[in-house]
Amino acid sequence: MNSPLKVGITGGIGAGKTFVCRVLEKMGYPVFYSDKEAKELMNAHPGIVEEIIALVGEQAYEDGELNRPFLAEKAFENKDLLSRINAIVHPRVREAFADFAEQNAGFKGIVFNEAAILFETGAYKTFDATVLITAPESVRLNRVVERDTIPESQVRSRMNNQWKDEEKAKLADFVIHNDGTTMLLPQIENMLIKLAEIGKRT
Ligand SMILES: CC(C)(COP(=O)(O)OP(=O)(O)OC[C@H]1O[C@@H](n2cnc3c(N)ncnc32)[C@H](O)[C@@H]1O)[C@@H](O)C(=O)NCCC(=O)NCCS
Numbered sequence: 001m002n003s004p005l006k007v008g009i010t011g012g013i014g015a016g017k018t019f020v021c022r023v024l025e026k027m028g029y030p031v032f033y034s035d036k037e038a039k040e041l042m043n044a045h046p047g048i049v050e051e052i053i054a055l056v057g058e059q060a061y062e063d064g065e066l067n068r069p070f071l072a073e074k075a076f077e078n079k080d081l082l083s084r085i086n087a088i089v090h091p092r093v094r095e096a097f098a099d100f101a102e103q104n105a106g107f108k109g110i111v112f113n114e115a116a117i118l119f120e121t122g123a124y125k126t127f128d129a130t131v132l133i134t135a136p137e138s139v140r141l142n143r144v145v146e147r148d149t150i151p152e153s154q155v156r157s158r159m160n161n162q163w164k165d166e167e168k169a170k171l172a173d174f175v176i177h178n179d180g181t182t183m184l185l186p187q188i189e190n191m192l193i194k195l196a197e198i199g200k201r202t
């Protein structure tokens with residue numbers, strides 16, 4: 001079987017990546033959730049656990065589980081630490097996606113990968129196409145405060161570690177506006193038609 005078209009779906013915190021990906025899943029497309037995979041690997045992958053402890057100390061884990069609030073507070077205020085954590089976690093997430101893509105050669109030959117940071121890491125270069133989900137910062141902020149019941153300051157510290165939409169849009173093949181006003185489904189359907197055309201050419 002031909003290898004599936006690999007399509008990266010990204011967007012800033014609260015843009016609605018997962019929301020859009022759930023729609024794609026309902027349509028039958030396989031979606032790999034990088035952030036979720038990263039979470040699972042950080043809890044269970046012995047190599048990652050060892051390297052995280054070596055980097056930040058035993059406090060990084062509590063009762064065998066990643067101490068996320070502890071690590072989040074440190075990492076989102078320290079770009080160097082965050083990039084070291086990324087360097088430990090991302091290669092393993094990439095490996096897991098390669099397996100997923102192979103196993104899910106996919107409905108109409110497309111496999112989606114949802115990832116919060118795709119352009120920032122350069123990982124976008126490994127995809128056949130990229131999709132940026134956008135929404136104004138104020139909308140994203142309100143969504144996440146409501147979804148996670150966390151203070152605005154914590155959402156902003158994550159935003160500060162992500163590129164602005166304008167920078168990402170320059171590199172994205174498709175932009176989906178998920179501002180709560182623009183109709184979402186026609187944009188998704190339009191993207192799928194164009195992806196099918198790209199699939200035929202590759
Ligand atoms: C620092 C950690 C432990 C904080 O955990 P926490 O549960 O508070 O956040 P969570 O993982 O749910 O992420 C929440 C949001 O923060 C943003 N975010 C997460 N990781 C990153 C990152 N490395 N760079 C920029 N933004 C990020 C995303 O918008 C994400 O949706 C965690 O985010 C982490 O380990 N990140 C590094 C691994 C990673 O890059 N994961 C995501 C991409 S594969």
Ligand SMILES: Nc1ncnc2c1ncn2[C@@H]1O[C@H](COP(=O)(O)OP(=O)(O)OP(=O)(O)O)[C@@H](O)[C@H]1O
Pocket residue numbers: 011012013014015016017018019020035116143144147178180184
């Ligand atoms: N078009 C929409 N209509 C209604 N609610 C929406 C819409 N888009 C997103 N939301 C809601 O906003 C919140 C954030 O969306 P979602 O979790 O999909 O964002 P995300 O980009 O995956 O965020 P993160 O980077 O934090 O993982 C969720 O509670 C989601 O249900």
